Amino acid sequence: MSLVVVGSMAFDALETPFGKTDKIVGGAATYISLSSSYFVKPVNVVSVVGGDFDQDHIALMHERNISTEGVQVKENEKSFFWSGRYFNDMNSRETLVTELNVLGDFDPIIPDSYQGCEYLMLGNLAPQVQKTVIERLTQKPKLIVMDTMNFWMDIALNELMETLKLVDVLSINDEEARQLSGEYSLVKAAKKIMAMGPKFLIIKKGEHGALLFNEDKVFFAPALPLEEVFDPTGAGDTFAGGFIGYIASTDDISFENMKRAIIYGSAMASFCVEKFGTERLKNLSKEEIENRVQQFVNLVAFDTVLQ
Numbered sequence: 323m324s325l326v327v328v329g330s331m332a333f334d335a336l337e338t339p340f341g342k343t344d345k346i347v348g349g350a351a352t353y354i355s356l357s358s359s360y361f362v363k364p365v366n367v368v369s370v371v372g373g374d375f376d377q378d379h380i381a382l383m384h385e386r387n388i389s390t391e392g393v394q395v396k397e398n399e400k401s402f403f404w405s406g407r408y409f410n411d412m413n414s415r416e417t418l419v420t421e422l423n424v425l426g427d428f429d430p431i432i433p434d435s436y437q438g439c440e441y442l443m444l445g446n447l448a449p450q451v452q453k454t455v456i457e458r459l460t461q462k463p464k465l466i467v468m469d470t471m472n473f474w475m476d477i478a479l480n481e482l483m484e485t486l487k488l489v490d491v492l493s494i495n496d497e498e499a500r501q502l503s504g505e506y507s508l509v510k511a512a513k514k515i516m517a518m519g520p521k522f523l524i525i526k527k528g529e530h531g532a533l534l535f536n537e538d539k540v541f542f543a544p545a546l547p548l549e550e551v552f553d554p555t556g557a558g559d560t561f562a563g564g565f566i567g568y569i570a571s572t573d574d575i576s577f578e579n580m581k582r583a584i585i586y587g588s589a590m591a592s593f594c595v596e597k598f599g600t601e602r603l604k605n606l607s608k609e610e611i612e613n614r615v616q617q618f619v620n621l622v623a624f625d626t627v628l629q
């Protein structure tokens with residue numbers, strides 16, 4: 323099954339209670355493509371970078387069978403730059419800097435070799451660009467999953483609402499769900515957001531796991547209790563990559579399969595936070611991933627005798 327991933331490719335500068343980085347490679351499409359590459363091949367990326375982007379990272383993507391044919395290089399411009407600082411609980415962060423640079427006027431090009439893809443993952447990016455990608459695909463994918471963030475709700479809400487009408491699954495965090503719906507209760511928020519377009523809604527709650535909503539159904543997946551969370555950047559994107567990657571590899575878009583996909587997404591995210599940036603996602607083995615998934619199964623499995 324083929325997968326197209328759209329999203330930012332970036333330089334990030336991060337501050338956590340454990341340390342600070344200068345510019346390191348990040349971006350939604352970076353994390354999503356690395357994560358999904360453990361499930362499906364090839365992963366076809368649509369993005370844009372400046373002439374300053376890290377060529378070693380592009381080489382790493384190729385090694386992992388990630389196609390960058392749809393990644394435009396604007397030689398004389400700068401790559402997207404984002405800087406964030408995490409608070410002590412590591413669950414919340416503040417954005418310090420967002421420099422759109424090449425993302426400011428990004429006009430996505432879909433290579434012919436990407437056409438006919440069955441699965442589309444719209445990673446965090448201007449909602450208008452996400453919509454353009456949907457419109458430029460000649461065949462409607464079986465499943466369109468979208469991620470977004472408060473930044474776009476603040477500056478491009480109308481475009482975001484238009485894009486939402488076209489997607490099947492939306493993946494956002496609890497704070498974003500509250501902002502988008504105006505509801506504090508996540509159950510009420512889910513109802514309102516699903517009425518905006520997506521039939522399925524994933525609400526990520528950081529170290530408190532994730533909820534999957536569809537009609538009146540709801541499923542909860544925990545996050546793995548880890549001794550040390552080093553850097554949560556990209557956890558949401560890595561989660562999304564594992565989720566769509568698992569669905570594409572099984573070619574099953576039922577609610578039951580989405581439950582499994584959420585566990586795979588959570589397992590991939592648990593690796594991501596163990597090191598700074600993309601470091602931990604570069605070289606995982608199938609066995610490590612399966613063992614992690616088993617840890618999730620053990621975490622929530624119990625026997626009971628109803629009284």
Ligand code: AMP
Pocket residue numbers: 330332333334348349350403404420446447448471473474554555556557558559560
């Ligand atoms: P996550 O921690 O999963 O929410 O994603 C973090 C990644 O999102 C970082 O690597 C950033 O480069 C990227 N990012 C931050 N802000 C934006 C934005 N406004 N648009 C697109 N990508 C962004």
